Amino acid sequence: MPELKHYTAPATGLRQLQELLPDAYSLQGCPGHRLQRRWLDSFDLRLEQAGLRCQLQQEGGVSELLLISREDGKVLAASSVAGPPLLARDLPEGPLRDLLEPLLEVRALLEQADLETRVTPARICDRRGKTVARIQLETPFGEGLPSFLTLTPLRGYRKQARRIDRRLRRAEGVEVLAGELLDTLLQWRGYCLYRPPAGLSGVVLEPEMAANEALARLLLGLLAVMKANEAGILADLDSEFLHDFRVSLRRSRSLLGQVRGVFEERDLNRFGRELAWLAGATSDKRDFDVFLLQFDQRASLIGRGDRPALEPLRRYLEQQRTLAQGRLRRTLESRRYARFRQAWREWLEQQAAQPARPPTALESFSENTWRVYRKVLREGGAIDDSSPVEALHELRKSCKKLRYLMEAGRSLYPPKRIRRAIAELKLLQDTLGAITDLDVQRSLLLRWEQVLAKRGIPEETIAAIEALRGVLGRQERKARKRFARTFERFSERANRKRYRRLFRS
Template sequence: MNREIELKLECEPDVLNRVSQSPVLSRLKRGRASARTLRSVYFDTEDFSLMKSGLALRVREGGGKRIQTLKTESEGGGLASDRGEWEVQLERNEEGPNLNRLPASIKARIRQAANGAPIAARLVSDIHRIARQLTTPDGDEIELAIDRGVLRANGREAQVSEVELELRRGDPASLYRLALELADMVPLRIGLRSKAERGLTLAGDGKVEAIRAEAVAFERDVTVEAAYAAILRHCLSHFLLNEAVAVESGSSEALHQMRVALRRMRSAFAAFGKPVADASAKQLSREAKWLATAIGRARDFDVFIATIVAPVLRERPDDKGLVALCDAAEKARKRAWAGARAALRSARMSSFVLRLALYIDERGWRDDEEANVSRLEAPLSALAPKILDRQLKRAAKLGRHIGDLEIAERHELRKRLKQLRYTLGFFSSLYRRADTRRYLHALAELQDVFGALNDVEAAHKLTEELTALEPILAESGRHILAHHERRARKEWQSALKLWDEFRDVEPFWR
């Protein structure tokens, strides 16, 4: 078995020529480029049970050879995939995959995943590949492959336009450094989905859905440093897995999940600020905030149309003023989405993602002169209560006079509670579920109400913006806001009650 460590970068087809002519490649190249045409057939059950079990089985034809490859799921957890890989050259009379050429343990795993279902060809990729061997100044050896082609499955097609960086020998961090150099010159995006995974989408209904964050689970003895790295990696993966869904399909939920991922990421930077306390984390947090703001406007208009305008319009479908306001909001939403896509396709976004990945993999926090190694290597279970106490104290201080809070103060309390909830999500696996359930439920209920109140406040700003452009819409705007203000007053009374209930719940970490 070999291990394949690879970083995938996606781009528009016309960008690939610029990559191949990059001064970076001229400086690092070793020998001449090679060009090949590759046809790969991926085999699976009808419902893709192998892929769903983390297995990719293919037979690739090229250069007069037929190579069978079995890849397992990535184990690295970072942007660069780190997969087990078994390759064997097939004889001419072996038309399909030959499972007998695989180790017994892998063969058994395939049969268990298939569960008796027939394994057949499900996806075909036709790729023209230009590969170059590179050597970095530190001696790391990397194969850079430029892939153009098409995927075909279930009568559907998808274009392939990728740059793959595969580590042949050396430090995996060299992949990120090379990708950063390339991304500074040409617009590249991080790709988390393999060709086989993209084929799974094609073979299904062709749609990809938003992905919610899974719980972060730790052993009781996990160190502060290991937990910090795992949480950041988890947040980054959550963000990137939703990026393609948001950009390609315009999914409002996927865009929301991206904002959630960025907020969780910034909460992690804040929570670990004292034991880590490095300048890189502060800069990365600022970039995460920039990106959240850049995509946030589109999400705000999504919510405005769906939860503020639409309910009133359903009650008065023939109101021409409301219809006109909805049309104006939809036009503004499209402009906001164009801005969000531009930010997500920008060099700044790619640089942020790669720098964060490099920061995690290289433990960049240790580069800081003030890094406290003893704190980093201490158990998280000892630090978690202190972090949670500090965040609860910040929220409680502002909520002490909750009935007298101004709008801006309510918004700040909401942000502090949200940060507490995200941090609780990071640490809750250290405690018994029975102990955490009641507290998290009370906090979630409180946050839901604050979220609804925030939507109404955001509606004021967006309505003012729309009516400033088209004053004729002002009356309809006032009607909509009056409708939701009545609801907001009831919601605020509910928030006051829920705050009292939340205060009475004993923090489970003490």
């Protein structure tokens, strides 16, 4: 793949451009045209964080998607496309899709910036008339931005391209635009890419900070994440917008309920009711999202010949997902939600500005985290092979509350110690998640099977759903066998000592 190089352009036409090149090369002009560039990335800028840029180029009715190294401008993969793809799985099979899918997963590609230019292209030919590179003079439309050159080496002529590059670098008035073009474009325009709110990680607490201020700041950070994801939820761009919204919602409910002795009880009840209402109003859509995302993987668990019989279930879930999206939209556009969000923000801002009062952030988080940790030990220690699955669900909820407290207050504790404590908890959560998620999906399948049976779906579909429920049941029992070993590790003496040093010293 070529390495695209960009330069400032003192030339205004091919004649001036010819004077910048070595004597051994000549220019052969081509018809001019318009070029539309759009830079795409996920909402959370996953490609940017990986040092990549995804650029959609549209010219003359042809669209091409390029994946470019931000560092050196090298094109890593490219593919012709019909238009802007929403998800990586929408791309044709090939190297570009193979590179993008692991990075983006289920996140949509969204436009981050665009640039339209008038292009004067030319072929750079050697004395034998062979084309060794392509160069184009580009003039942006309507923004007062400077013109620039784009040099594209051709395969087999890298030596010649390097010679041309060296000559351009020495030419008067020419400067190399380092890296990928978007960096220069953002600099010219004087702005940067939008970055979503950081949530809890963007709030640094001090040990002596008042607990009311600390908790209010954390909750304001979570509210900012929820607000930032609203537009993506309403447009149904990808499932992660709702997922991130709900994670921040759960964290808010947990912090409000678990950090005791900080806020007035009547305020906790007032906002707790609204947060619970919002959690219930957003759950159906998420259930359908999760199952549909995993549908093909789940279907692969039953016999190949039985898989087509699950298609009526897929169609039903897609229909129900559409209905759930409509209900979700009405919730987020409702007066109740607007009033709640405004009142919640104003109240949190008031709490953050209140005079300092006991306890401190360190005292409050340590006391409450230790209390929830002890609850996890009690609940987990009471579970054996005969315990109902509901006990594991309750333990998972307690583990989530513990995790949310630890992550919210992690800046109060030594980084290595708190990171290790969270890692040990995550191992337990992973095991519990495998058990309870399988149980939930089996229950949902039973409910959907009963609905579809009343609608008169074919017997083979009922049989396929039953077969899938059976496979998930066996996986659940297998996962449950791992619980005792995982909980034993979490509750061992060394880990108890680790938690005690963090939260009781």
